[in-house]
Amino acid sequence: MKFTQPLPTVTDHVRRFCISCQTETVTMIGSTPPYTWSCSRCNTVCDRVLSFGMNTILSKSSDDTLWHESVAVFVFNDDRKILCFERTEYPIGKLTIPAGHAENDKSLEASALMELEEEVGIADVALSLIDSEPLHESCGWGIDDHLWHVYRTSVPSSTTVVLNDEGVNPMWLTAEEILLRNPVFGLEHFTRKHLDLFH
Numbered sequence: 001m002k003f004t005q006p007l008p009t010v011t012d013h014v015r016r017f018c019i020s021c022q023t024e025t026v027t028m029i030g031s032t033p034p035y036t037w038s039c040s041r042c043n044t045v046c047d048r049v050l051s052f053g054m055n056t057i058l059s060k061s062s063d064d065t066l067w068h069e070s071v072a073v074f075v076f077n078d079d080r081k082i083l084c085f086e087r088t089e090y091p092i093g094k095l096t097i098p099a100g101h102a103e104n105d106k107s108l109e110a111s112a113l114m115e116l117e118e119e120v121g122i123a124d125v126a127l128s129l130i131d132s133e134p135l136h137e138s139c140g141w142g143i144d145d146h147l148w149h150v151y152r153t154s155v156p157s158s159t160t161v162v163l164n165d166e167g168v169n170p171m172w173l174t175a176e177e178i179l180l181r182n183p184v185f186g187l188e189h190f191t192r193k194h195l196d197l198f199h
């Protein structure tokens with residue numbers, strides 16, 4: 001996503017721009033996920049909206065491309081299986097692992113720990129960084145490029161998993177099983193890249 005206007009001033013509320021005409025003329029349709037967005041200027045209806053003013057780390061490169069930074073955690077159990085679930089938000093239904101945007105006022109590791117606790121209810125674990133790589137991958141907030149920071153951790157197989165409203169159907173899968181189950185782009189990329197490490 002290229003955005004040629006100056007980045008909007010951060011306010012105390014999220015500012016939303018049409019993904020097509022990049023004007024602040026969108027309204028949300030529906031009150032529960034999955035949301036769609038409608039533009040009163042160009043009549044585009046879309047499942048994504050360009051959003052500013054959140055705590056997410058956002059930058060703009062010299063060619064006006066917008067970037068988010070994101071974190072993800074591969075959680076292994078005693079059987080060397082990885083904790084996954086299905087998304088209820090964009091991209092809906094795809095398999096994912098605990099992941100989300102990195103936040104301005106936290107370290108990357110603290111952002112990863114926060115996602116882990118929020119999305120699957122796992123806390124008090126040690127993370128180790130296994131990769132950092134930029135990927136061309138879109139998110140529901142209208143950005144098409146993300147710098148990913150990928151961590152791993154281990155938990156006992158008896159660990160209780162508690163999903164929040166961003167996910168359903170928690171499951172423990174081998175790396176090979178992940179690749180057969182419609183993973184989000186980043187999960188597929190990092191699983192293939194680290195197959196040797198994940199055995």
Ligand SMILES: [Zn+2]
Pocket residue numbers: 018019020021022023039040041042043044
């Ligand atoms: Zn528009």
Ligand SMILES: [Zn+2]
Pocket residue numbers: 068101138139140141143146
């Ligand atoms: Zn994003």
